[in-house]
Amino acid sequence: MGEGEYIKRISNIQIAMKVSWLSIIINTLLSVYKLLAGILSNSSAMVSDAVHTISDVLSSIIVIIGIKMSYKEADSKHPYGHERFESVAAIILSVILFFIGVSIGFSGIKKIILNKNEVLTVPGTQALVAALVSIIIKEIMYWYTRIAAKKVNSDALMADAWHHRSDALSSIGSFIGIMGAKIGFLFMDPLASVVICLLITVSAISIFIDAIGKMIDKSCDRSIIEEMKNTILQEEGVICVDLIRARMFGNRIYVDVEIRAKGDDTLLSTHELAHRVHDVIEKNYENVKHCMVHVNPEI
Numbered sequence: 001m002g003e004g005e006y007i008k009r010i011s012n013i014q015i016a017m018k019v020s021w022l023s024i025i026i027n028t029l030l031s032v033y034k035l036l037a038g039i040l041s042n043s044s045a046m047v048s049d050a051v052h053t054i055s056d057v058l059s060s061i062i063v064i065i066g067i068k069m070s071y072k073e074a075d076s077k078h079p080y081g082h083e084r085f086e087s088v089a090a091i092i093l094s095v096i097l098f099f100i101g102v103s104i105g106f107s108g109i110k111k112i113i114l115n116k117n118e119v120l121t122v123p124g125t126q127a128l129v130a131a132l133v134s135i136i137i138k139e140i141m142y143w144y145t146r147i148a149a150k151k152v153n154s155d156a157l158m159a160d161a162w163h164h165r166s167d168a169l170s171s172i173g174s175f176i177g178i179m180g181a182k183i184g185f186l187f188m189d190p191l192a193s194v195v196i197c198l199l200i201t202v203s204a205i206s207i208f209i210d211a212i213g214k215m216i217d218k219s220c221d222r223s224i225i226e227e228m229k230n231t232i233l234q235e236e237g238v239i240c241v242d243l244i245r246a247r248m249f250g251n252r253i254y255v256d257v258e259i260r261a262k263g264d265d266t267l268l269s270t271h272e273l274a275h276r277v278h279d280v281i282e283k284n285y286e287n288v289k290h291c292m293v294h295v296n297p298e299i
Contacts, residue, residue: 016067016157019148020060023141023160027056030137037130043181045174045192046127048104049134052170052200055100059093059163066090066156083252083289089156090211097163097204105197112187112194128182131175138168153287155214159207166203170196214248224285228255231284237261237273242296252289255281263297270295 031053038046066089142164149157177192219225229241243258259277261270274293281291 013067015148015152016154017064019145019157020064020067020160023060023063023145023164024057026137026141027053027060030134031057034130034134037126041125041127041130041178043127043174043178044108045177045196046130048107048193048196049131049167049170049174051104052100052167052196053134053138055096056160056163056167059096059160062089062092062096063156063160066092067154070156083249084215086154086156087211087214090159090207091215093156093159093163094204094208094211097166097200097207101197101200101204104200105194108191108193108197112191125182127178128175131171131178134171135168135175138164138171142168155211159211162203162207166200169199173199218248220246220248220253224253228257228281228285231280232257232259232277235273235276235280237265237269238277239298246288249289253285253287255288255291256294257281257291258294258296260296260298265297270297 031050034046034050034053037043038048038050066086069085070083070089072085142161145157145161145164148154149161173192173195177188177195180188180191225244225246228246229244232238232241232244239260239262241257242260243256245256247254257277259274261273265273274295277293278291282288
């Protein structure tokens, strides 16, 4: 690993850790506030929302572990590195999100079915205020974490960003449900829990599918492959590209290329050509971890 890449790796870890620890602190304070507001206001929607926020604390801890593991250097047991640990962290997050969503939805449906006055009560104003505060804070955290995730190219951090967005959406659902209950539609408070359930589970499934794709060597976007092909063809000595394949390895890319060169070129010149192609791909596409180049002779 070059000095520049090492410095960038350390910088990325520091950014990811800063964002994750900030998430833990804010989510801890926010979840306690929302839980108290939900209990004092007799709002099942706000209590469900608080539980969702508590899960964000756990998710941020998982993100920290996943990122630290993914940035470990390659070793004898993992010669290709540890990048897939980020995808593992994203999968764990998605599973946690899914079960939290299902449990929240089950609780809401149970209260709607019972539909008795002693079960359904008018929530207090504290719950409305807590919902508004949560919407603002969680939307800010979504954009802050999303920007950081794109900067360091982190799947786990991006999953955590969507966790913030799902929490903001669930708070919107809580606000609507609580407001509806306060004007006389008591069923709307637990109904908001069901809406929150749907938002959370959809987010969980999306994160899971994306992480699984990166765990099973899914091909990267065709547009990126075409860009790489055009970049290779610009190198002097390359007659054509016979084959180019690119697969995802966690959040990094492995590229296999077969180029065609003059058949009467010396071994040294074809080796230098392959090396130039290798270097130009790894230089122009920072997500590429390794590029393997094979040269076919033109007959």
